[in-house]
């Protein structure tokens with residue numbers, strides 16, 4: 001499913017579109033631990049997290065993740081947004097908590113791998 | 114395929130650059146009328162082992178120290194350069210790509226090629242293996258600096274181009290009181306490896322390794338350095354610090370073990386998965402640590418193989 005469709009369906013805020021909001025999202029992963037994301041998230045995944053610091057983008061970029069969704073209306077730190085721009089990583093926001101957001105993503109057909 | 118791409122990257126440069134950009138323009142020449150016994154002094158004072166012989170700017174031969182030695186050993190009877198020189202000289206035009214010079218120098222096993230100007234057919238310069246290497250390095254260096262590479266060294270560069278083997282190495286300093294600086298070495302290395310045309314999977318594993326090691330240095334040791342070297346088949350990395358060291362390595366390697374302080378746990382560090390992640394990514398993994406002295410991590414990656 002493409003990122004812009006997901007954003008529309010789940011009413012996500014597009015904080016930064018990553019230069020290509022129509023990119024294909026192939027799966028999902030949820031964690032607030034950096035090393036866990038490194039170990040288990042897959043390229044093309046949507047990463048659901050409440051972490052907002054710059055390392056989130058560093059990890060997402062390293063793993064070629066499809067996008068990062070920040071839960072509970074959390075705002076990225078300025079340097080996080082800057083790094084997302086530098087690395088072309090889409091940053092989105094949701095007012096939902098992780099559990100509910102992930103449930104809806106699942107309903108849309110986004111699966112963990 | 115990935116290593117081929119690395120080599121292609123170097124080869125691209127030898128196709129892009131022309132001989133003129135690498136050659137030495139101030140060429141010492143001698144006339145065919147020069148007496149042979151005057152030759153050593155000229156070679157010596159210019160610190161060269163061979164010199165083109167010209168007549169009115171036109172190349173008529175080449176004379177080397179070897180020719181001189183042979184002449185002297187023969188009987189050394191008074192002769193001039195024109196009688197002893199090699200008349201059949203391999204040359205190259207200044208507008209030819211550098212790769213032509215490379216292959217000609219190799220094929221004819223000669224140390225230098227006189228360079229001719231195509232329109233006037235006169236001697237325009239001379240090109241040696243050293244000139245080729247210097248010119249390629251100079252060109253690479255510009256690109257490398259842009260990506261924050263601090264130092265790098267290449268050796269066997271010339272052979273690389275003809276024999277398909279590469280060895281590059283570079284180093285990064287890790288400094289950081291703040292974890293927000295974390296990942297800089299990893300991003301920078303990732304860009305460099307990509308630029309060298311390496312397989313995305315190898316790039317990812319190398320970047321993850323550096324990232325985890327870099328974060329550990331920042332969190333536990335404050336400062337350290339990463340050295341990366343790339344040869345024909347491997348990327349090797351050494352990450353070292355002069356931090357507190359690890360008292361029990363087996364424990365540190367166990368997934369889930371962490372001594373991360375609360376302040377960094379809040380940011381999602383301290384899962385105790387960094388070292389296990391590195392071990393998972395690398396083909397070889399060694400860690401040494403002395404309490405009070407520091408920690409050294411050595412890992413390597415094969416270029417050709419896919420990730421487990």
Ligand SMILES: Nc1ncnc2c1ncn2[C@@H]1O[C@H](COP(=O)(O)OP(=O)(O)OP(=O)(O)O)[C@@H](O)[C@H]1O
Nearest residue numbers: 035329333365371372373382383384385386387388
């Ligand atoms: N360079 C180092 N200097 C001193 N201690 C270290 C160093 N690297 C790791 N350690 C010790 O080893 C432990 C395990 O490291 P590891 O990277 O596996 O997990 P972590 O850093 O605690 O958590 P994570 O990497 O998942 O965020 C650390 O908590 C720390 O006690």
Ligand SMILES: [Mg+2]
Nearest residue numbers: 328329387388
């Ligand atoms: Mg760690």
